Amino acid sequence: MKDGSQSEIEVEPGANVMRTAVDAGLPGIFAECGGACMCATCHVYVDQDSVQAFPPVGEVEEEMLECTVAERLPVSRLSCQLVVPEGVATVVVRVPDAQT
């Protein structure tokens, strides 16, 4: 979390990471466009160990990652574009200190 704290929420395969976080009321993921890949306010840093679990950055996501307010890192993803893969029980992401 923003303040360095960690929250654990259960994820189900097939669930959207942004939606899971928003539904669980986690602060720091703004998701203004509601998952349309238009706003870059659902930016997260995916933990090294979890990075491999997701398919590579898509073309549209790539455009939008250039618009993040917090620094873009190699592990930057838009959480609305991340779907929890089969067989994955934990996904660790860090929330950047700014989204807007």
Place this chain on the structure above:
Amino acid sequence: MSVLESTQQAREGGLPAPGVPVSDLDPYSADVLIDPYPYYEMLRELGPVVWLEKYGVYAVARYDQVKQVLSEADKFGSSAGIGLTNFHTEEPWRKPSIILEVDVPDHTRTRKVFTRILSPKALNALRERFEREAEKLVTALIEKGECDAVADFAHAFPIKVFADAVGVPAEGREHLLPYGDMVFNAFGPVNDRFRECLTKLGPSSEWIAHACRRDVLTKDGFGAQLYAAADAGEITEEEAGMLVRTMLSAGLDTTIFTLSNAMASLGRHPDQWAILRDEPSRSRAVLEEVLRYDPTFQSFYRTTTRAVELAGVPIGAEQKILVFIAAGNRDPRHWANPDTFDVRRQATGNVAFGTGIHGCAGQMIARLEGEILLRVLATRVDSLELLGEPEVHFNNTVRGYSRMPMRITPRVAAS
């Protein structure tokens, strides 16, 4: 009898899955358009999926189902058109849009170009210009004192800043509005409203076709950028022209109506206006609540791409589903006190712009326009006073006003 009419009649007579609640509501009737919200409540309470017998379509009005249908684009497709007409079996009134009315993978290519041109980063370059124009417009409004908040405020701003941003000629922009009106009427049934709109369209259609040409557009606008994408081989030259058209039809009336709905809501709720006036930096959140409370787009369709199940209801392929986004935005299963206009609430997550891969590509510029204009208004104006009931603009799909007499009282300058 036209193709459109005969196929529409042929469609009637379809039957819903057993056990699905049936409603005889006509969501396109004048009564509903004047105040749709009680009717939406009725639909939500009937069940998660309802059958509208007048049109032979399913409808969803609860937040969860609205969101599900919009998110699962592989099951609930757009290539059959997002109106009542099924493009797979019936003839559309115009060529389908190559971004709105296509599925993956065709959609991905055009969407990518739009996303880049309309990204938050690209829009930052417009901020200053929008702020300057907003200042000018609010100054004019204050000088007038009594105004029509539709013509003088809601129309005036996007017609200037958005059309400038696209790069269309200043002369003849009034044609943009009837064209948009037609596009949005056409998502509904072929009713008198549609027919009347189509008859009046003639010259506007020609003007739009002219305005979308490469040699007519300014050199630095979104239009020119679309043609640049064609030069880069991302889309074809013809597609570039079609996307300029989409931008113009999708990006103008909608923002205008959103601004008119903002003025109506703020005019009717002086306490909420006071919250904005005391803290103009809230304008983006205020706009978001307007989008939740009284969204411009009320409803549109998806079409099943195969046999699917939705909230336990088996639905066959090629079946139209009417998605009431405006009803989802007021679903008490998701929102506390949904019928209360509360600018302090956390209104993100509303589905005014849809969601998922077909979520409105222009939503960030729409938010930018609204955020800036409302902020400047709140900085300069002390009170807004409705001088009569706003007149509803009747359209099959979008909601807004055609006239709204208002008195604008400026803040007393601190000298």
